[in-house]
Amino acid sequence: MKSLTLSKSQLPFDLNLSLSCGQIFGWKRTRNTWKGVHNGNIVTIRQKGTLIEYDGLTKPDVIRFLGISDPVSDIIKSIREHIIAYKGSPDHFFETMHSKSQGLRILRQHPWECLVSFICSANSNVSTIGKRINLILGRYGTSCTFYENTFPDPAVLSQCKEPELRECLTGYRAPYLIKTAQYIHEHPDFFQQVRKMNYHQAKDMLMILPGVGPKVADCVLLFAFEHLNAVPVDIRIRKIIEDQYASLIHTDKSGKLSYDTIGGFCREYFGPYAGYAQQYLFATRDLEKEEVTKSAELP
Incomplete structure (x- = not known):
């Protein structure tokens, strides 16, 4: 297998979290090795600390597919700055969720x-x-x-x-x-x-x-077209927004928040990397006990 060593600026990176958090499907894990399909290739990848071993793709393709070069420190800084600008204080709930999902990357799928x-x-x-x-x-x-x-x-x-x-x-x-x-x-x-x-x-x-429908479109835009402001809203994200942020959402309507209202709020609140913020919130579920819950929206 070929290999690449992650630089300090590319850390933290968590391959297992990135491939198991509901971004991509059909990949199989055997101990610390993942195997699946990307861009018409059978791909094998594993991580050993700062070393990524891979087969089936070129080095540039692996870096792009795994989002390894995403400027995570700049992304988190931007999210925090937008939160402060919106509510005037830090978001301790987001910080807790982010601390549990550090190393996550948005994949770049075909x-x-x-x-x-x-x-x-x-x-x-x-x-x-x-x-x-x-x-x-x-x-x-x-x-x-x-x-x-x-x-x-x-x-x-x-x-x-x-x-x-x-x-x-x-x-x-x-x-x-x-x-x-x-x-x-x-x-x-x-x-x-x-x-x-x-x-x-x-x-x-x-x-x-x-x-x-809206959710499938947002998933494709976030995970395949690098629209990092796309916010797929499933049952889990809806519950988080309703439980943690409802008081911050400016709307004249009462009752259940619409899909577009939740997505629009996230883009205002978290900024241009709202899709990353959504993944930090989503990925913290216990994957051993809870599979991705059913979508609230039919296509």
Whole structure:
């Protein structure tokens, strides 16, 4: 395996936390080694202190995929400054949550792989999503070895028969996956167009795809397009915001906060790295006891 040594400016970095906190699905861990698919490659990665050992990608691709070069000290400084500007005092709750999830990075996933994964993620837990992804890879993916396949490209998935795709545990998501694959296949420059857009334009563009609602769009924008101000709002994040920050949210409406209200508040409160703040809040759940809870929003 190839290796790279993390510099002081790239620390802290926690590979296990970054790959297990609900950003990416279908990756398998054996002791301290992870194996999964990224950008059409079978990738193996492990961390030993400041050493990252890897196979299946180039060094620049590993650094980019894992977000290793993200300026985490600047990101945290920016989040803290925006909090102070908004409420006039530090946020002790955020500081506690951040202290438990230091080393987390936002991954940079391939847009198509990320899109398929999060359409599959709706109203599910990590274990079931991973099973879906691996069944899709096994049945329709491009074979790399006898046991390992990469994601099927849009042309392949667009030709799937719905009853067969449902056998991959996709349920009601099967027609969404097929129709989205058909659209991407017919519009090969779709992702290039999205990449050129600002956050709101890109979100609207993604939401024309079948099966893509606000949460799936935000996940894809955060984890594949580097819109670090995107804030996916699931049940856990909603509960945190309602429990910890409701008094700070300026709204004339009573009752349940809307998805857009929560996301908009987070962008105002945490600033341009609101997506990172959301991950610090989200990643602190106990992964051994609690799988990712069901999404509050259907696509």
